[in-house]
Amino acid sequence: MIEIRDIKKNFGTQQVLKGISATFENGKCNLIIGKSGSGKTVTLKCMVGLFEPDEGSIFYDGRNITEMNFHNRKTIRREIGMLFQGTALFDSLTVEENVRFPLDMFTDQTEEEKRERVNFCLGRVNLPNTNLKFPGELSGGMKKRVGIARAIVMNPKYLFCDEPNSGLDPKTAIVIDDLIREITIEYNITTVVNTHDMNSVMGIGDKVVFLHEGYKYWEGTKQQIMEITDGELFDFIFASDFLKDLRRHAKF
Amino acid sequence: MYKFFEQLGAYLILMRQSFSKPEKANMYWNETFRQARDIGVGSLPIIAIVSTFIGAVSAVQFAYQFRSISLVPMWWIGSIVRKGMILELAPTISALLLAGKVGSNISSELGTMRISEQIDAYEIMGVNTPAYLIGPKIAASVVVVPMLVVIAVFLGIIGGWGAGMLGNFYSNTEYFRGVTDNFDGYDVTVMLTKAVLFGFIMSSVSCYKGFTVQGGAVEIGKSSTQAVVLSSILMIIVNFFVAFFLL
Numbered sequence: 001m002i003e004i005r006d007i008k009k010n011f012g013t014q015q016v017l018k019g020i021s022a023t024f025e026n027g028k029c030n031l032i033i034g035k036s037g038s039g040k041t042v043t044l045k046c047m048v049g050l051f052e053p054d055e056g057s058i059f060y061d062g063r064n065i066t067e068m069n070f071h072n073r074k075t076i077r078r079e080i081g082m083l084f085q086g087t088a089l090f091d092s093l094t095v096e097e098n099v100r101f102p103l104d105m106f107t108d109q110t111e112e113e114k115r116e117r118v119n120f121c122l123g124r125v126n127l128p129n130t131n132l133k134f135p136g137e138l139s140g141g142m143k144k145r146v147g148i149a150r151a152i153v154m155n156p157k158y159l160f161c162d163e164p165n166s167g168l169d170p171k172t173a174i175v176i177d178d179l180i181r182e183i184t185i186e187y188n189i190t191t192v193v194n195t196h197d198m199n200s201v202m203g204i205g206d207k208v209v210f211l212h213e214g215y216k217y218w219e220g221t222k223q224q225i226m227e228i229t230d231g232e233l234f235d236f237i238f239a240s241d242f243l244k245d246l247r248r249h250a251k252f
Numbered sequence: 253m254y255k256f257f258e259q260l261g262a263y264l265i266l267m268r269q270s271f272s273k274p275e276k277a278n279m280y281w282n283e284t285f286r287q288a289r290d291i292g293v294g295s296l297p298i299i300a301i302v303s304t305f306i307g308a309v310s311a312v313q314f315a316y317q318f319r320s321i322s323l324v325p326m327w328w329i330g331s332i333v334r335k336g337m338i339l340e341l342a343p344t345i346s347a348l349l350l351a352g353k354v355g356s357n358i359s360s361e362l363g364t365m366r367i368s369e370q371i372d373a374y375e376i377m378g379v380n381t382p383a384y385l386i387g388p389k390i391a392a393s394v395v396v397v398p399m400l401v402v403i404a405v406f407l408g409i410i411g412g413w414g415a416g417m418l419g420n421f422y423s424n425t426e427y428f429r430g431v432t433d434n435f436d437g438y439d440v441t442v443m444l445t446k447a448v449l450f451g452f453i454m455s456s457v458s459c460y461k462g463f464t465v466q467g468g469a470v471e472i473g474k475s476s477t478q479a480v481v482l483s484s485i486l487m488i489i490v491n492f493f494v495a496f497f498l499l
Contacts, residue, residue: 049375050375050376074378077375077377077378080376082373082376084369085369088369088372089370089373090370090373091364091368102377105275105279105377105379106275106276106378
């Protein structure tokens, strides 16, 4: 479980996070949703340690990462897998080398063991026989799947996904969502997904945290979201007339 | 002035982080060798072409001037080309060329990695990114640039010989008498000192500019240009101080 307590973050004079507290549960897909500029990415980057929060604490199963030195923080980072919005695959490395990199850097496994693990992870994301391709030769959906394979290769306890569906067609987006959900349950990972895709919310949102202008505005499940009738969350979810009509006809 | 000291401090901190203890030594060795190959082999053709012609044009210009002063023996040209290449032309011209080619490449590579979140990906994994991405580049430059400079000296001397033969300015014997006459090993020490310092300045400044870039494609281009300009200026200034104190 990951718990964030009263996280605040400023960039210059601009206050981006104004005191956010939330818990993200084990074995569940925890979604952070909100409009662009609401503070989703900054929250996620504070959680993984890419940004230092100005105030507040972040606990990984009771371990306060904000009070840790660089060395101890590295121990937790090795329990983290992350899928980036733009995949962040290493351009100069092949798919196999990308997925294998954490094993090369942090384990003493033999070549055979590493190859087996890489092939298992690539098989798990339905990308067999792509080992020798470079990221530039892959489609957007394939890159995301390689990103997931790299994120899970070290058997992480925590998986972070920043906008996993951005730039993907709806069908491929569902494939990626399903993959994230399956992996979360299969390995009992605490997964935190940052998204503004409502399909993802309704598909994998075991727990949903809605951010608005740097505050946590709402927290609940995907079922509870459908009971919302007004306010910022309502406007966010049913942003288009099409969705509003759909909801009216569905008689939620 | 405040911004200057802020940037200087950030540069020094980054350099300290770049030489901290590696997580896994063999990964860093492999990366250092890869960088050395890229910098060395990749830069060899341009260094070879430029240094050969610099040596040749030096010989032609001195032959032109010596012809009007009949008291100066033509074998001096060999000596002047050798000394000029070792002490000034090979290290300085090579370093400036490398700043343009390798420095801009390093800066834009790291800048692109920063913008595309590849550096963040390394950090999330727990990799000490300055040590893994910057340390090997600087180490490789400090080793490879002196090697390239030595090659430049040899090719410059050969270029001077070729030009002399082509223009019939002096005989083989005259030229190589000059090249070997009164050779002082200390000149090579000065040359290697310059080459090591230039290698460090060129790579570290480019790494700093690329690693700290923020924004998008425009900022990557700007940081790449700044890396080349700043490292070239610093190398010219350091060149003066090395000459001033060591010669």
